Amino acid sequence: MLQNTIDNIAHNNGLYNVNPKLKVIFAISLLLICVLSNSIIVPLIIAIIMIYLTIFKAKVPLKIYLPLIGTPIGFGIITIILMAIIYSGVGDKLFSIGIFGYNISFYEYGVNMGLLVFSRMLGGVACTLFLALTTPMTKLFYVLKELRVPSSILDIAMMMYRYIFVLIDEAIRIENAQKTRLGYKDLKTTYKSLGILAANLFITSWDRGERLFIILNSRGYNGNLKLLSKIESPNIKYILLILAFDIFLIIIIYLTKDFKVF
């Protein structure tokens, strides 16, 4: 399953040993700058940097990275067409194409808007993928704890993370058992099999939940889970470098705010 591979790479990549706080600050600040940009230049710069870092520094296999980064590209092309439809008639007409007998005209404003959204999506997804593929969830929990996320939420999130993988294994086992007994052979049996799978998964989940409470209780659970170790703060030098880079990008945003492709 897909979630397994992203999680595996997060534990196993070239940038694993970089301080997680640094990676979070870097990815989130660039993500915000990307969304705040009014022209396509800065998001594209950010996308290139993030794609370079993920492929060449973190050494994420292309087989896994390309489909993930391909989604915003495919969706971006749809977005440009969509924006051309909803903003038709604003500005100069650029060109028109016929699709399935419909004639779609592309006007200046709509195409520019579509390209802007496209570039923001590309940059944004590249930032999120960088964070997701280089930083394991377990490290992110420490960062979230220092950001004062309520402990009830964090505890639930941590246990949820653990049990997602337990339940995926369970689901795959049930699915294989069903397949060997002629489940999923046509549409009707597929629904029946899925219903049985989901119900059994729910019941096992419930039982596991009750057992987990007993397990926690027998180890002195008083309503809170304790995270003992801490992550070190990154070197101030690197934070200043990221800050300088952010300011540099914001200046570029300001300088290119009137830039339009068409």
Next chain:
Amino acid sequence: MGDILHIMEGFLPPEWCAFWYILSGIVVIYGVMQLNKMIKEQPEVKPLLAIAGAFMFILSSLKMPSVTGSCSHPCGNGLGAVLFGVPITAVLGTIVLIFQALLMAHGGITTLGANVFSMGIMGPLAGAIVWKILKGKMKSTWAIMLAAIAADWITYVTTSIELTLAFPGNNPMTTVTTFLGIYAITQVPLAIAEGLLTALLWDKIKELRPDILLKLGVIDESEVPNYTSSLNTNTGGAE
């Protein structure tokens, strides 16, 4: 269609990201307050809710075949709302959406607020309202099916409205019909598929472990006569 279930990272302009973050934030904070109160009274709900959330995550990554030949993913938000109520479902939905963004690259961090509003708040609210109205008037399996259909469908209607507000186009009315055409109409068969799946799941749980549903107070004892009568006559093998 399943892959554009959530609004993608970077799609919304910054002011709308902030707007949905604030709106969803209020509901989620209310949910957290309720959650804290519940945990204080009964500490066992914490592990149970965590595993319920993990179940929601798995449910939303199941591939559901639909009539058109494409695949879709169920939301599971209707079931959550019926079992745990809207505020708790909003909190669980938020954590599930963060995991989906970071473990599966679905949805995103900047658009989290908007996605929480549609999938974690409006959808469950619709499901809970349908459930409230129909509960007791018909078999709970039918009621949960309609609640799941409503929750799934309203999720997409809300998504179309969110997109229209962010990109109104020349004429907001035509834009909203365009987005509704893309999301809401194509989602009708998928919503029905989710309803069917939820009904099958509900029936199976009712058959195998009615005690869970009785404990949550979502079904009446009269619905599972065999189970309750066996409880009354069962003397624990003492005879």
